[in-house]
Amino acid sequence: MSNSIFLQKDLIEVFAKAKNVFVFTGAGASKESGLPTFREIDGEWKRFDPMTFATMEGFVHDPVLVWNMYRSRQKQIAQAQPNPGHITLACMESFYSDFLLVTQNVDDLHERAGSEKMVKIHGDAWQMRCLECSGIFDVRDQDFPEEFVMETLPKCPNCGGFCRPNIVWFGEYLCAETLCLATHHASICDLMIIVGTSGEVSNGYGFAEFACDNGAKIVEINPTEGLLTEYADFWVAEPAGEALPRIWGEVLSYEF
Numbered sequence: 001m002s003n004s005i006f007l008q009k010d011l012i013e014v015f016a017k018a019k020n021v022f023v024f025t026g027a028g029a030s031k032e033s034g035l036p037t038f039r040e041i042d043g044e045w046k047r048f049d050p051m052t053f054a055t056m057e058g059f060v061h062d063p064v065l066v067w068n069m070y071r072s073r074q075k076q077i078a079q080a081q082p083n084p085g086h087i088t089l090a091c092m093e094s095f096y097s098d099f100l101l102v103t104q105n106v107d108d109l110h111e112r113a114g115s116e117k118m119v120k121i122h123g124d125a126w127q128m129r130c131l132e133c134s135g136i137f138d139v140r141d142q143d144f145p146e147e148f149v150m151e152t153l154p155k156c157p158n159c160g161g162f163c164r165p166n167i168v169w170f171g172e173y174l175c176a177e178t179l180c181l182a183t184h185h186a187s188i189c190d191l192m193i194i195v196g197t198s199g200e201v202s203n204g205y206g207f208a209e210f211a212c213d214n215g216a217k218i219v220e221i222n223p224t225e226g227l228l229t230e231y232a233d234f235w236v237a238e239p240a241g242e243a244l245p246r247i248w249g250e251v252l253s254y255e256f
């Protein structure tokens with residue numbers, strides 16, 4: 001691919017002149033904060049069988065095992081810190097008249113970096129959902145046991161029902177309202193920034209095609225080529241934590 005070779009001033013101009021920005025982030029953004037990814041060749045799905053840990057069938061078969069895996073994931077997230085890529089994206093949102101960050105990550109590093117105009121299309125590792133009343137509850141401050149056993153599994157504070165992690169598992173649909181909102185913003189953006197995702201899941205193609213149809217410039221920031229790279233006008237082959245602060249520093253000093 002030749003789009004990793006471009007003029008830096010052209011890239012900066014695209015950022016500086018954009019008005020409506022759509023950002024799409026994936027596991028690569030959190031990997032720089034030390035959170036393991038799931039889909040890479042050496043990713044967590046090699047250690048944790050997705051049929052066991054990321055399907056409703058697996059959960060019904062052994063909810064204790066699944067809840068304990070998500071509990072350990074929460075502990076990893078709690079120890080991780082937002083990196084300069086997260087922080088730069090949070091700084092960007094007030095610069096543009098329209099901005100939406102759509103993340104596939106279930107951690108809270110974007111929020112902790114200060115992002116507010118954002119949605120999480122794969123759910124949230126800090127939430128549980130009641131299978132009886134469909135209530136969604138934040139578990140961040142819950143006094144959960146170190147290890148769950150069947151008797152201590154999370155119960156719904158409303159109805160006492162059985163709860164599952166509020167994560168979109170394999171074979172499940174994304175939340176229609178969230179997807180609709182994300183698609184709308186992709187279709188009106190004039191700059192789409194793809195960060196740390198190969199784009200193989202979560203309607204990545206759809207977002208990129210809507211953005212292209214609107215004539216948006218597409219910037220991909222990812223050390224490795226992914227499925228969305230073919231859409232990119234600019235492919236910055238670096239980790240976001242290095243590339244984004246550098247680009248943003250130049251954007252802020254851009255003279256119109």
Ligand SMILES: [Zn+2]
Nearest residue numbers: 130133156159
């Ligand atoms: Zn309930």
